[in-house]
Amino acid sequence: MKIKFIQSVSRFHWTCACALLLSAAISSRAAETMPVGTNTFVIGTNNFLLNGQPFLIKAGEIHPARVPHEYWADRLRMMHAMGLNTVSIYTFWNQFETRQGEWNFTGDADVAEFVRLAQKEGLWVILRPGPYVCAEWEFGGYPWWLLKEHDLQVRSQDPRFLAAAGTYLKKLGEQLAPLQITHGGPIILAQVENEYGSFGSDHVYMQKIMDLERAAGFNVPFFTADGGGNMMASGHLPDALPGLNGGGENTMKEVGKYRPTGPWLVPEFYPGWLDHWGEPHAQIGIGGLVEEAEWKINNNVSFCFYMVYGGTSFGFMNGANYGGHFQPQPTSYDYNSPMDETGRPTKKFFALREELAKHIMPGETLPDVPAMPATIAIPTIAITESASLFDNLGKPIRSEKPLSFEDLDQGYGYVLYRTHIADATTNALLAIKELCDFATIYIDGKHVATLDRRHHQDSVTLTNLSAGDTLDILVENGGRINYGGQLRDNRKGITESVTLGDTVLTGWEMYKFPFDDSAKISALDFRSSSTLPAPAVHRGTFDVAAPGDTFLDLRGFGKGIVIVNGHNLGRYWYIGPQQTLYCPGVWLKKGSNEIVIFEQLQDGTNTLSALATPVLDQLKKDQNAPGRGKMIEPKIEAADLIQSGTLADSGDLQTITFPQKSARYICLQALSSQNDDDFTTLAELKAVNAAGKNIPSKNWKVIYVDSEENFAEGDPAENVFDGHANTYWHTLWSAPHTVHPHTLVIDLGAVRDLTGIKLLPRQDSDHGRIKDYRLYLREQAFAPAHP
Numbered sequence: 001m002k003i004k005f006i007q008s009v010s011r012f013h014w015t016c017a018c019a020l021l022l023s024a025a026i027s028s029r030a031a032e033t034m035p036v037g038t039n040t041f042v043i044g045t046n047n048f049l050l051n052g053q054p055f056l057i058k059a060g061e062i063h064p065a066r067v068p069h070e071y072w073a074d075r076l077r078m079m080h081a082m083g084l085n086t087v088s089i090y091t092f093w094n095q096f097e098t099r100q101g102e103w104n105f106t107g108d109a110d111v112a113e114f115v116r117l118a119q120k121e122g123l124w125v126i127l128r129p130g131p132y133v134c135a136e137w138e139f140g141g142y143p144w145w146l147l148k149e150h151d152l153q154v155r156s157q158d159p160r161f162l163a164a165a166g167t168y169l170k171k172l173g174e175q176l177a178p179l180q181i182t183h184g185g186p187i188i189l190a191q192v193e194n195e196y197g198s199f200g201s202d203h204v205y206m207q208k209i210m211d212l213e214r215a216a217g218f219n220v221p222f223f224t225a226d227g228g229g230n231m232m233a234s235g236h237l238p239d240a241l242p243g244l245n246g247g248g249e250n251t252m253k254e255v256g257k258y259r260p261t262g263p264w265l266v267p268e269f270y271p272g273w274l275d276h277w278g279e280p281h282a283q284i285g286i287g288g289l290v291e292e293a294e295w296k297i298n299n300n301v302s303f304c305f306y307m308v309y310g311g312t313s314f315g316f317m318n319g320a321n322y323g324g325h326f327q328p329q330p331t332s333y334d335y336n337s338p339m340d341e342t343g344r345p346t347k348k349f350f351a352l353r354e355e356l357a358k359h360i361m362p363g364e365t366l367p368d369v370p371a372m373p374a375t376i377a378i379p380t381i382a383i384t385e386s387a388s389l390f391d392n393l394g395k396p397i398r399s400e401k402p403l404s405f406e407d408l409d410q411g412y413g414y415v416l417y418r419t420h421i422a423d424a425t426t427n428a429l430l431a432i433k434e435l436c437d438f439a440t441i442y443i444d445g446k447h448v449a450t451l452d453r454r455h456h457q458d459s460v461t462l463t464n465l466s467a468g469d470t471l472d473i474l475v476e477n478g479g480r481i482n483y484g485g486q487l488r489d490n491r492k493g494i495t496e497s498v499t500l501g502d503t504v505l506t507g508w509e510m511y512k513f514p515f516d517d518s519a520k521i522s523a524l525d526f527r528s529s530s531t532l533p534a535p536a537v538h539r540g541t542f543d544v545a546a547p548g549d550t551f552l553d554l555r556g557f558g559k560g561i562v563i564v565n566g567h568n569l570g571r572y573w574y575i576g577p578q579q580t581l582y583c584p585g586v587w588l589k590k591g592s593n594e595i596v597i598f599e600q601l602q603d604g605t606n607t608l609s610a611l612a613t614p615v616l617d618q619l620k621k622d623q624n625a626p627g628r629g630k631m632i633e634p635k636i637e638a639a640d641l642i643q644s645g646t647l648a649d650s651g652d653l654q655t656i657t658f659p660q661k662s663a664r665y666i667c668l669q670a671l672s673s674q675n676d677d678d679f680t681t682l683a684e685l686k687a688v689n690a691a692g693k694n695i696p697s698k699n700w701k702v703i704y705v706d707s708e709e710n711f712a713e714g715d716p717a718e719n720v721f722d723g724h725a726n727t728y729w730h731t732l733w734s735a736p737h738t739v740h741p742h743t744l745v746i747d748l749g750a751v752r753d754l755t756g757i758k759l760l761p762r763q764d765s766d767h768g769r770i771k772d773y774r775l776y777l778r779e780q781a782f783a784p785a786h787p
Helices: 017-023 071-079 111-121 144-148 159-179 204-215 232-237 251-256 288-299 346-361 516-523 717-721
Strands: 040-045 049-050 054-055 058-061 087-088 125-128 188-189 222-226 243-244 264-267 303-307 321-323 325-329 380-384 385-388 397-399 412-419 427-436 438-443 446-452 459-465 470-476 493-500 509-514 537-545 552-553 558-562 565-572 580-583 591-599 605-613 639-644 654-670 684-689 699-703 743-760 772-778
Touching: 040 232, 071 111, 071 385, 087 111, 111 125, 111 159, 204 222, 222 232, 222 264, 232 654, 243 251, 251 264, 264 288, 288 303, 380 537, 412 493, 427 438, 427 446, 427 470, 446 459, 509 558, 565 580, 565 591, 565 684, 684 717, 699 717, 717 743
Parallel strands: 058 087, 058 303, 087 125, 125 188, 188 222, 222 243, 243 264, 264 303
Antiparallel strands: 040 049, 049 054, 321 325, 380 605, 385 537, 397 509, 412 470, 412 509, 427 459, 427 493, 438 446, 438 470, 537 591, 552 580, 552 605, 558 565, 558 591, 639 772, 654 743, 654 772, 684 743, 699 743
């Protein structure tokens, strides 16, 4: 999931009599009464037909991998009680084939059992097998080992990729093809790929993925899921029903281009949204959500709430976006969804249940909302032992140049890169080319710097180095990108080279810390009675009288992971917004329990507690952030106007020219948009010098922007000069927001002779495309509008 949308909320509802009959005919209990083995499901002229009768899909998305299998039945029962008749599931290739040729479909990976439980609960199933899924999941569901072949191209016709994907789909088909409705099971639809139109336009590739699914035994109707406009044009297939992610009142218009009479399907209807580390916790309001659900039902639009239950990206399985900068997602996938991370119903759940209850068969009632066991709190958990990472390095892998995680045959976790300084120097720039993703740097065991890919940090000046000094760089894989053009560029660690001054550093030793083997963790050299400085592994025990779900409170810690009784709960990071880690009660034991914490940054942490409720919305100051500085609204004066006009309604690069003028500050005002919405989007802004060349943007800074999206996802103004055409500045859309004009002021870092600017509109959508504009230039900084 990742299609950005502007949720369409109707202010009035026109009622379609056939839709009312349809929604009344199929109750949430109806599926339970369908005789197993005698059902049919087809895509009709303008309806889905279940056993020959119109059927409105009212689905919710749950990812089996994001909840312990012991809780699957509970989650399905709860979503059924909300009034839904179908569950939609992504399957994650990297959950089943963690190493090439090594397959696992047991325990939390027993997806067939999840589908059987859905059928037992009386729910139909929509299967979304990928092999690419996005989902804010590590590498979009792809297994990391695909990256061991440096020239292999995922999401392409590369025969090596298609062969591996075909094997995955065949293995998945062995598990799930017998559970299709055509064989007496509950699976009624299968998706081809996922949101491919936001990545490419190779219809031959898409057809090959569909053919692989068919070869794996899937023979239910197929569909695709994309955003509107160019994305659907690039991603749909003639033999698959096009679905519109995020679709509102535009659903009929967009899908109607390919299926004029429907049926209409919104595979992803967003009751919440995703989070990123260091950005506010997403919140989607209830009122508009309920109104939109009502509109869909009344207008015969089938839908799936993405997510009805978000769950948790346990271990190292969070993904990352790239919106001009690296944006890793936190461990919690709460998603502000109708069911919280423990599966409990929220206010949003009950509001939607009340609406859905209006659209069931007369005389029927929804299943009762199941009771949930109480969560627990643990007042004090003491850390009693510590093991320094530097004292437990193990056997190194040696190479003249640093090797990536993949070249080291490691998928996740951490690698410590070590070399020695050849010559003394008082001042030299240490530069890491292609650092992925987070590094702490040490000289002779002393922490001297931290570099964070989120802030484009890849270098630091080191002072007073002596010949023979030990240089250690501890690198964390923060989660592989799961969406967008950077998906193929996803190797981790130090993926190119390291220089000190003008010297390329060689002679590397690399120590692997995947934290995937409990026995190896237990064998570390732990010392009692003290908490050793970071980086260190801490260990303790705590007693539980009656196990229950709980949330470990990591406030006071820095950055790292937590393992309880051998289960990796995932990452924590002091910057937030997530401050607690969900620990499922089924992973606790009555009596003594073991906790292991790997801490990368913070010294002196020796106790923590567990809470009965999560903390998912607390941001703290990022000590590594460069900072933009205080923004002051500028005073815009007519004397500084250099050009104004109207841009073409096009996604092409557009150039605004003017007589040569010296300026350091550019002010662009968007006065309106081409589609009359309230927003402004812009992918790239280039300044052109007197020679007609683009001025380098390395030292540019945003001085002022009146609005930017920083709640639902990060689309900051800096994206307009990041050099990436597929990222963009987007004014705020996910919360109450201002309207035009929208103002952006950029400091070029020095006075330049300018003859024009180039503007590249957002490439994947026409939302916010600038129409009327004004352009101002100044040599001196703009005066404050409100002194």
